[in-house]
Amino acid sequence: PDNLVYLTLTSGPVVIELAPFAAPQHVERFKTLVKGGYYDGLPFYRVIEGFVAQAGDTDESADKQPLVPLAAETSTAVTQLSAQPFTSVQTQDLFAQQVGYWQQFTAGQDPQQQQRWLLHCPGAVAMARSTELNSATSHFYVVIGQAPRHLDRNMSVFGRVIHGMDNLQSLPRGEREQGGVIDNPSRESMILSARIGDQSHFHNKLNLQVQLFTGPKHQQTLQDSRSRDNPFFHYKGNGNLDICYYPVKVKQG
């Protein structure tokens, strides 16, 4: 519960699961800001159809104390991760040598370069930054469209949405010509409150259960998806899987 963040947007509840194993400093920063009420009342001010919804403080008043920029956590040396298994789902994916699951998150791995990283699948939560790699401070985005895998290894993914994608995908879009920035963010795009491990501000209490990807049910799903050994499929495919289509499911119940 210490790694679950409960957001109430104007459109409804959103729950983020944090990934301290992949981006410890980003998770710590996010938690600190959430605990301090930093995001309460801030808008999703940049929402691009088929891409991301980004939130943060756009008020650049001179009297604000700037936050210290974070060192990027775009990937982790595998040598540090011997105790953390990687369950491979697909080799030679379009973008990575190996993709699969790292804990309950979709991840990529490069055996030569001995690096592992979280993927920009739908629902991925990452910190925004400027051109400079080590420049993230507080603005964050959620992937709301087709996986922008070109951001893998470039941005620090530190969590994923496990509930309420509909409430993010319903946010008003900005114009692409203006980089998706919404001219005048209204109450419609607001984060009303953000809390760690505490959903007492939710109207309906959620009981979310992450389904283990190592479980036999999940393995069977992947096997069935590869073979398409089901009369519904008249074209049986080539056995390849897009890892971003198979996130570790979270059940409400």
Add this chain to the structure above:
Amino acid sequence: PDNLVYLTLTSGPVVIELAPFAAPQHVERFKTLVKGGYYDGLPFYRVIEGFVAQAGDTDESADKQPLVPLAAETSTAVTQLSAQPFTSVQTQDLFAQQVGYWQQFTAGQDPQQQQRWLLHCPGAVAMARSTELNSATSHFYVVIGQAPRHLDRNMSVFGRVIHGMDNLQSLPRGEREQGGVIDNPSRESMILSARIGDQSHFHNKLNLQVQLFTGPKHQQTLQDSRSRDNPFFHYKGNGNLDICYYPVKVKQG
């Protein structure tokens, strides 16, 4: 305009561009039903997070005249398409030998089997069917999540959403355990009206402009995406592109 369908959902407007070149019989059926007011008042009764939103008539009263099932149009022989160019974007994509654009739609092509088909990218519109390949009649779905490419060559894609994805992605989800079927579809999920080439029922008139993918601007976008020759990208990738991330854009203006 004859191939644009204007839907008004409870959540807002949605515009579909039809693809008669790929699925002529499905387009004809859809147009006939729209013109007859068939979809007016029907719900999106099956909405699955990360997958599709499906609409149709779930009332199986015995006194209704059943519609004649359609022969599948899951792909087209390339030999028939010599006058219709295919602009390749990526070879050896995870699922197809070639992917690119066919008219303004994302498509796949198999040079050996001489087949071409429309892809299940976000926004793709296709007819639902039972296990039997030639069984579609009227229920249709829209892809609202990561591209379910395993449905390529299995289902008849006949259009794409060019406006209002937010109004589809905000639809209430059903439970996965129940195949995403919503127990009791309410007004929230309703198609209030559907019209061909006529947006007079829209509150705000839209002026949608499809950007030509053959244009130099689009080609430059793809080239820049391949090379990531931009200081923002510290990891430059391998030059591969996910075609579903690069739909032909539609501008409002």
